[in-house]
Amino acid sequence: MDIKKLQDVAVNASKTAYVPYSDFQVGAALLTIDGKIFEGCNIENASFGLTNCAERTAIFKAISDGEEKGDFVALAVYGEKAVKPISPCGACRQVMAEFFDKDLPVYLISKHLEVKKTTVEELLPYQFDELN
Numbered sequence: 001m002d003i004k005k006l007q008d009v010a011v012n013a014s015k016t017a018y019v020p021y022s023d024f025q026v027g028a029a030l031l032t033i034d035g036k037i038f039e040g041c042n043i044e045n046a047s048f049g050l051t052n053c054a055e056r057t058a059i060f061k062a063i064s065d066g067e068e069k070g071d072f073v074a075l076a077v078y079g080e081k082a083v084k085p086i087s088p089c090g091a092c093r094q095v096m097a098e099f100f101d102k103d104l105p106v107y108l109i110s111k112h113l114e115v116k117k118t119t120v121e122e123l124l125p126y127q128f129d130e131l132n
């Protein structure tokens with residue numbers, strides 16, 4: 001899969017973000033081994049801590065739809081107002097670590113479509129995992 005396609009889906013996914021507090025739209029596109037793409041946007045809340053980021057929305061939609069740990073091959077995240085490639089929060093890094101292989105490519109994308117390619121392992125080194 002072309003990263004450009006995944007980027008386009010992430011940009012499009014940001015458009016449904018619910019962001020009355022930050023006005024910072026984020027979109028995520030999660031590619032599975034079968035070629036399906038799950039989209040996610042950030043969904044904020046008056047109680048700020050309840051906000052769900054775009055990355056977790058996409059991951060939870062995929063798991064809820066029957067995808068399993070290890071079924072994922074790439075993630076793209078786009079920040080509509082991100083001056084530099086967007087950087088996932090700690091909660092999202094931990095959720096990525098739960099479901100993604102350590103070397104899964106994560107493409108972080110700025111508003112100007114600057115792309116930084118990283119991995120789950122780079123985003124969350126020395127991760128907590130009680131199963132291992």
Ligand SMILES: O=c1ccn([C@H]2C[C@H](O)[C@@H](CO)O2)c(=O)[nH]1
Binds near residue numbers: 024053086
């Ligand atoms: O990687 C990120 C970083 C931030 N946000 C959201 C959380 C909040 O709604 C807004 C501002 O932080 O952007 C995401 O969805 N993903």
Ligand SMILES: [Zn+2]
Binds near residue numbers: 053054093
């Ligand atoms: Zn997050």
